[in-house]
Amino acid sequence: MNRQIVKLFAFIVALFGVLVAFTSWWSVFDAEALKEKEANKRPLLEQQQIRRGRILAADGTVLARSIPKGSGDNLRYVRRYPEGSLYGHPIGYSFVREGDTEFEQFHNDELIGEDSEFASILDELTGGEQEGNDVVTNIDPEAQQTATAALQEVGFGAVVAIEPRSGRVKALVSNPSFDPNRIPFEQEELNQNKIEAPLFNRATQGQYPPGSTFKVVTAAAGLESGAITPETPIDAPGSLEVEGQPLENDFGKDFFGATLDTALTNSVNTWFGQLGQRVGNETMFETMEKFGFGATPPIDLPEEALSRSGVFDGDELLGRGEPVDLARMAIGQERLLVTPLQMAMVAAAVANGGKLMKPQIWSRVVDPDGRVSKRLDPSEYSEPISAETAADLATAMEGVVSEGTGTNAEIPGVPVAGKTGTAETPGNEACGGGLDENQAWFIGFAPADDPQIAIAATVECTEQFGNDVAAPIFRAVAESILDGE
Amino acid sequence: MSSARNRELFALVPVALLLTAGFAAVFAQEEDQLGNLSLIYGAYFLAVCLATHVFLRIRLPNADPYLFPLVATLTAFGLVMIYRIDDGLARDQANWFVLGLILFALTVQFLRDYEVLERYRYTIAVVGLLLLLAPRLPGIGQQVNGAYLGVKIGPLAFQPAEFSKICIVIFLASYLREHREVLIVGARRVLGVTLPPLKHFGPMLVVWGASMFMLVFIRDLGSSLMFFAAFLALLYVATGRFSFVVIGMAMFVVGAWFFASTVPHVHDRVEIWLDPYVDPTGTGYQILQSIFAQADGGLFGKGFGQALITIPGTDDPLLPAAQTDTIYSLIVNEVGLFGACGVVLVYLLIAARGFKIALLANDGFSKLLATGLTAVFSIQAFVIIGGVTRVIPLTGVTLPFISYGGSSIVANFVLLALLLLISDRARREAAEPSGRGLALGAT
Numbered sequence: 037m038n039r040q041i042v043k044l045f046a047f048i049v050a051l052f053g054v055l056v057a058f059t060s061w062w063s064v065f066d067a068e069a070l071k072e073k074e075a076n077k078r079p080l081l082e083q084q085q086i087r088r089g090r091i092l093a094a095d096g097t098v099l100a101r102s103i104p105k106g107s108g109d110n111l112r113y114v115r116r117y118p119e120g121s122l123y124g125h126p127i128g129y130s131f132v133r134e135g136d137t138e139f140e141q142f143h144n145d146e147l148i149g150e151d152s153e154f155a156s157i158l159d160e161l162t163g164g165e166q167e168g169n170d171v172v173t174n175i176d177p178e179a180q181q182t183a184t185a186a187l188q189e190v191g192f193g194a195v196v197a198i199e200p201r202s203g204r205v206k207a208l209v210s211n212p213s214f215d216p217n218r219i220p221f222e223q224e225e226l227n228q229n230k231i232e233a234p235l236f237n238r239a240t241q242g243q244y245p246p247g248s249t250f251k252v253v254t255a256a257a258g259l260e261s262g263a264i265t266p267e268t269p270i271d272a273p274g275s276l277e278v279e280g281q282p283l284e285n286d287f288g289k290d291f292f293g294a295t296l297d298t299a300l301t302n303s304v305n306t307w308f309g310q311l312g313q314r315v316g317n318e319t320m321f322e323t324m325e326k327f328g329f330g331a332t333p334p335i336d337l338p339e340e341a342l343s344r345s346g347v348f349d350g351d352e353l354l355g356r357g358e359p360v361d362l363a364r365m366a367i368g369q370e371r372l373l374v375t376p377l378q379m380a381m382v383a384a385a386v387a388n389g390g391k392l393m394k395p396q397i398w399s400r401v402v403d404p405d406g407r408v409s410k411r412l413d414p415s416e417y418s419e420p421i422s423a424e425t426a427a428d429l430a431t432a433m434e435g436v437v438s439e440g441t442g443t444n445a446e447i448p449g450v451p452v453a454g455k456t457g458t459a460e461t462p463g464n465e466a467c468g469g470g471l472d473e474n475q476a477w478f479i480g481f482a483p484a485d486d487p488q489i490a491i492a493a494t495v496e497c498t499e500q501f502g503n504d505v506a507a508p509i510f511r512a513v514a515e516s517i518l519d520g521e
Numbered sequence: 522m523s524s525a526r527n528r529e530l531f532a533l534v535p536v537a538l539l540l541t542a543g544f545a546a547v548f549a550q551e552e553d554q555l556g557n558l559s560l561i562y563g564a565y566f567l568a569v570c571l572a573t574h575v576f577l578r579i580r581l582p583n584a585d586p587y588l589f590p591l592v593a594t595l596t597a598f599g600l601v602m603i604y605r606i607d608d609g610l611a612r613d614q615a616n617w618f619v620l621g622l623i624l625f626a627l628t629v630q631f632l633r634d635y636e637v638l639e640r641y642r643y644t645i646a647v648v649g650l651l652l653l654l655a656p657r658l659p660g661i662g663q664q665v666n667g668a669y670l671g672v673k674i675g676p677l678a679f680q681p682a683e684f685s686k687i688c689i690v691i692f693l694a695s696y697l698r699e700h701r702e703v704l705i706v707g708a709r710r711v712l713g714v715t716l717p718p719l720k721h722f723g724p725m726l727v728v729w730g731a732s733m734f735m736l737v738f739i740r741d742l743g744s745s746l747m748f749f750a751a752f753l754a755l756l757y758v759a760t761g762r763f764s765f766v767v768i769g770m771a772m773f774v775v776g777a778w779f780f781a782s783t784v785p786h787v788h789d790r791v792e793i794w795l796d797p798y799v800d801p802t803g804t805g806y807q808i809l810q811s812i813f814a815q816a817d818g819g820l821f822g823k824g825f826g827q828a829l830i831t832i833p834g835t836d837d838p839l840l841p842a843a844q845t846d847t848i849y850s851l852i853v854n855e856v857g858l859f860g861a862c863g864v865v866l867v868y869l870l871i872a873a874r875g876f877k878i879a880l881l882a883n884d885g886f887s888k889l890l891a892t893g894l895t896a897v898f899s900i901q902a903f904v905i906i907g908g909v910t911r912v913i914p915l916t917g918v919t920l921p922f923i924s925y926g927g928s929s930i931v932a933n934f935v936l937l938a939l940l941l942l943i944s945d946r947a948r949r950e951a952a953e954p955s956g957r958g959l960a961l962g963a964t
Contacts, residue, residue, distance in 0.1 A: 037888055038880050040758040044892065045876040048899045052869050055903065056862055058910040062815040063858045070816035075801035078813050081829055081839070105834065112833045 080132045084112045089147045089168030091127055091139065093177045094206075094399065099123045100130075100140065100216075102168075115140075117216040122184060123175070124213035125237040126205075126337060126397055134223045138237065139397055141338045143171050146401045146410070169409060170402040174204035182516040183493075186509040187211040192232070193476075193495035193506075194239035196380035196395075197513055200481060200490045202414040203384070203393030205335070206517055208377075210238040231466065240333065241343045243373035244494060247457030247502070248303045248441075249477045250368030252382055252429060255296060255308070257315045257323035259425040264311065266428045269293040272307035278363040283309050300432040301440030303456065305367045312366025320365065321356040326420035327392065328381050330355065334394040334417050335377065345378035347371050368457060380492035381417075383479040386433070387453070387487035390426040392417045434484045444507035445480055447515055453487075454480025454510065456502030467497030474498055478506035482514045489517045525586040525948070526578045532590035533574060536597055537567040543601030546825040562604075565615075566597060573622055580629050581945035583952065588874050588944070592922055592937055594867055596930075599923035602851060605826050606844050610925050617927040621934035628938035635942050639886055642695040649688030652681035656739050682744040683919070683932035686897050687939070690751055694889035697759035701885070704760050717765060740786045743908065743916030747900050749773060754896035758879075759889060794914035807841045811850040811909045814840050822857030844925040846917050850909050864923070865906070872899040875940055881947040891943045894936050 062070065071079050091100040100123075102113035115130050117123065128138025136144055144150075149168045176197075183195035188211055197207040214226055214234040226235050236242070258264045274288035283306055285291070291304045299307040312320060324330065330346045330353060332339055347354040348371050354360060364370045377395065385392035394417045401410040421429070433453035436442040442456045457477030467473040476498050481490040493509040541563030570593050577584060596618055604611035632638070638645065655672045656662040662672060672681050697704075700721045707718030737745065753769045756762075780787045789804060797805030797812075814828065822828075828851060830843045843851050853861045875895025882888045901921055908915035919929035 037758050037761070037885070037892075040761050041876050041879050041888070041892055044754055044758055044896065045872065048872050048876075048896070048903075049869065051899075051903050051907075052865050052872075054912055055865055055906045055910060058907075058912050059815065059853060059861050059865075060858055062812050062910060063818050063853050063861070064820055067816040067819055070813055073809075073813070075798065075805075075809055076813045076816075077832075078817050078829065078839070081833060082817075085833060110834050 077132065080135075083144075083148050084132050086148050086166045087113050087168055088115065088130065089149070089170040089402075089404075091143075091147070092170060092172045093123075093175045093180075094173060095177060096172075097177050099127050099173070099175075115216070119177075120217065121213040121215040122177075122180060124216055124234070125210040125239060126208045126341075127216065128341070129216035129219045131220055134219050137235075138337055138341050139171075139173070141341075142336050143398060146171055149404075167404040169404065172399045172402060173397050174199070174206060174399045174412075175208070175397065176206045176517060176520065178516045178520055179207035179513055180209060183207045183209040183509065183513045184211065184213070186512045187493075187495070190500075190505045190509070191495050191498055192238070193493070194237075194242055194376040195491065195493045195509060195513060196239050196376050197489055197491045197517065198380050198384045198393075198395050200384040200387035200487045201393065202412075203395045203417075204399065204412070204414070205395050205397045206489060207513060208239050208397065210236070210240075210242070237337075237341050238494075238496075239376045240335065240337060240341055242375055242494075242496075243343050243345070243348075244376075244475045244477075244496065245459035245461065246368040246372055246374040246379060247459035247475060247477055248305075248368055249379055249382075249455050249457035249479045249492075249502075250372060250374070251300060251303065251308045251366070252386065252433065252455050252479065253324060253327060254312050254315070254320070254366040255300060255429055255432065256327075256386070256421045256425060257319050258311045259296075259428055260323060260421045261315055261319045263315045263319075264296065266296050266432070269295055270299070270307050270310055272299065272304045272310065274306070276306040276309060276363075278309060279361050283363055283367075296428065297432045297435050300455065301435040303436075303441050308366045309363030312362040315362075315366075317358075317360065317362060318356055320362060323420060326418045327385060328378055328417065329374075333375070333377050333381070336397050342377075343375050345372075345374040348373050368459060376492045376494050379477065379479045379494075380490060383454075383481050383492060384490035385418075385420050386426050386429050387481035387490045388426075389423040390421040391419050430481075430484055433480060437480065442478060442480070442503050442507050444503045445478060445510045445514075447482060447511055447518070450482050450514075450518060451484035452480060452482040452511075452514070453484040454478055454507070456507060458501040461497075464497065470497070470499075472499045474501065476500060476502045476504070476506045478502050478510045480510055480514075482518065489514055525584065526574070526582060528586040529577065529589055530574055532587060533567070533570050533593060536570065536590055536593045537563055539594065540566050540597035540601065543598065543825060544604065546601075562600075566600070569619060569622065573625070576626055576629070577941070580633075581941050583948040584941040584945035585874050585878060585948070588871065588937060588941060591867055591871050591874065592933075595864070595871075595922035598852075598864065599848070599920075599925075601825065602848060602855075602923065603844055603925050605855075606830060606851075606925075610844055613927075614925055614930070617930040620927070621931045624931050625934040625938045628935050629942060632939070632942060635890075635939065636884075636886055638691050638890075639695040639698070642692045645688045646692035649685045649692065652685040652688065653739060653741075655681045680919075680926065680928040682739075682741055683926075683928040684935075686744070686748065686751070686901075687894070687932060687936055689748060690755070690893035690897055691890065693752060693755045694886060694893045697755055698885040698889055701759040705762065708760075708762065716768070717760070717762075737780055737784060737787070740784070741917070742787060742790060742914070743904050743918035746913070746916070747897060747904050747918060750900040751893055751897040754900075755889060755893045758892050790914045790916065794911065797911075807847065808909070808911060808915050810838075810840050811847045811915070812911060814847070814850040815853040815910070818854040818857045818861075820857050820859060822853070822855045822860055825855055828854040842917075845919060846905065846915070846924075847909050848920055848924050849906050852923075868899065868902045868921075871895075875899075878940055878944040878947060881951060882943055883947060883950055887943045887947065891940060894940055898933070898936060 088102040098118050100117050126139050128140045130136045130140040147168045149166050187193050195209045212232050212234045272291040272294050274290045275282045275284045285305050333342050347360050361370050394415050399412050400408050403409045430453045437445045437452045437454045442454045445452050445454045459475040461473050461475050462471045463469050464473050476495045479492045481487040491510050493506045495505045498505050544562045603614050703721045704717050753766050757766045781791050793804050797808045801809055830840050832839050840847050879888050879891035905918050905920050907913040919926050921933045
């Protein structure tokens, strides 16, 4: 019988080997995947027991903080947002059941204190409690308030304000917003509100036809590629047949022998249509890509909160060499869809002498002892145009505000560079299907000779034009930021 | 003369240290200070172990020196884990531990001539079956999670399956000792398959079939798997016929398929095992949370007292039945893969010692009894650890010596006593130059 006993033991050894193998699989090899499972609330529950750091505005205003509830094993922290809906975007929310979004999600590791591997190992060894870091943002409460109030007056839309030389985001507003404090009670309801879509961040997710603001990109491609100089005249008739359809200027006005300044100031469609064709598909797309089109925006928000900008065929983004109507793309039509963030990046790149800085909401991370553990080091995303091209564009954009289509953006005593846009969106379901609905835009920067702020403002579902509704928002936000300095 | 006992004594020292360190860790976590209570617990445990050791020194001087320290390790570890869940439960468990040791001592004292059991094998078999049936009896039976596992007589509640397994193993060992020869010789080849002779196989089939039926009747799948595996293990060791095992397996597959498709309780368990994500907050909750708890532990675990068992702010369980069914998952969660491997290794060492006893034993009954007891013990550990790691469907049996539960602790101490009784005799006879060992060595 002994032989059988030995064999039986060998079998038991094998069985226990299987147990060790399965335990290893769940606890180590498959552990990361299991932590991601929807049904697994453990990671969130554990995070809830860590005092999550605060989120602060640039001036120290508390935008989010955690308050303790219960004690001992039942101690947990609940998130509070003292400023309510004002910072619903881009801060988002963080709750156990409802999850994390936007800034709260992107900066989760810093906020729960897992940013430094060394610190957490040290915590484990010393039995110290893991504590979250505070994250200070660049957001200027006054600018955020001004932008929100200005938008609320005219309708749904978004505003993005960026400091051109650093990429610091001073304001990021999406109207309508939501009160993050209400999320535990109203998330489902808010999610189902498809018309107002308060949880949708229009500034970074909203995709709108850019209208004439895109002419800045077309002009940049023309100047940068050498297709034109600021002095190059182009004959722009009141109407031009492109791809079998007439392309028309406002009021059918002719602009024969017009140069860039005149064309941008008066937003001449047939001039830019021809320029787009002259520049060509390859160069247009190349310039767009350098401005950030086609890519996920390099801002510190999670991918779910971001949309790409470009020419879309359904859900598919078209790239270089693919057939597009260049003349109509040059004036912001075709199937172009852009985010307000993308257009703010275009304005910021022109304002910063052609260098596009990565837009960033965060400014520094402060550890529980009050030490700054990380600081934003502004970095360049790309250099879409030369300083010379940027200067030429700035001059032309100044004309738009001083004597062209964007006069409502004028600030007394401060030179302003900008561009209006009004894209017709007749029959847009989101606007209730009205036939006179427009997407109104203004992008620009100020002061034009020493840019401190670059802004994109857009209003959806309006019967008015960019200069009527978007330019005043630009002006109000720019003034609040310039006054504050 | 008793170097074995000296080895046992030395082996107990690290156990006491482990227990004290464990309690100290839990205390440090929960009270934020190191009270001397942890030392008192450690000292108390050590005193009980020493008393048992002295008892073994007197009654069973030659018995295997490692089994008791190994079991004490598991008990100590279990006490720390249960203490960490609920100190009230730990107190109960400590009392069960003492009661278990008392029954252990009584077994050693009164069953020195354990072959007396052979004489009463049919009585024992009937007792075993009645024990299984008890939870279904009106008035005393209790239903837990759809299974009839418990019996409650007045204030006394216990799980009879824990005791029944010992009865059934005793019967099988005794029956096979007598009939193994005829089972081998009388085997016939039918269609190329070696079949056991029905005449001698019959009584065993009846007992086994009845126990399986009872188990399905009381819906205790974990125990039925355990009983079945022990039956096959004994049959194989007694006859050396692997084909019998294959036939048994085939019978099991047919039986399992039959029950899985006809008994809803069994069917559900299998469905949950195959895809727990179908109903992650309902039927699949326990196994999923068990696995999530393990994922949370990683290589080294979160440390004693650090894992979440309930949802903070509520009494809702995050790891259901943490003190019984899923205690292994809690172990992985708190001491990691390394700690869990340590626990599995201790079970493996106990199995190794148990089979060693079977190898050393001189007579057929001792050999088969030691084999059966060791097999049923090992398989029980496999069934519950395999259940919570999704190797097999999760069913409710206890993790021997670690899980909370009086019946489990007490029954397993009786099992340990029987193993040590066999061991003491085998080693004593091996030490005697004119022992029967040589004469009967060929059995």
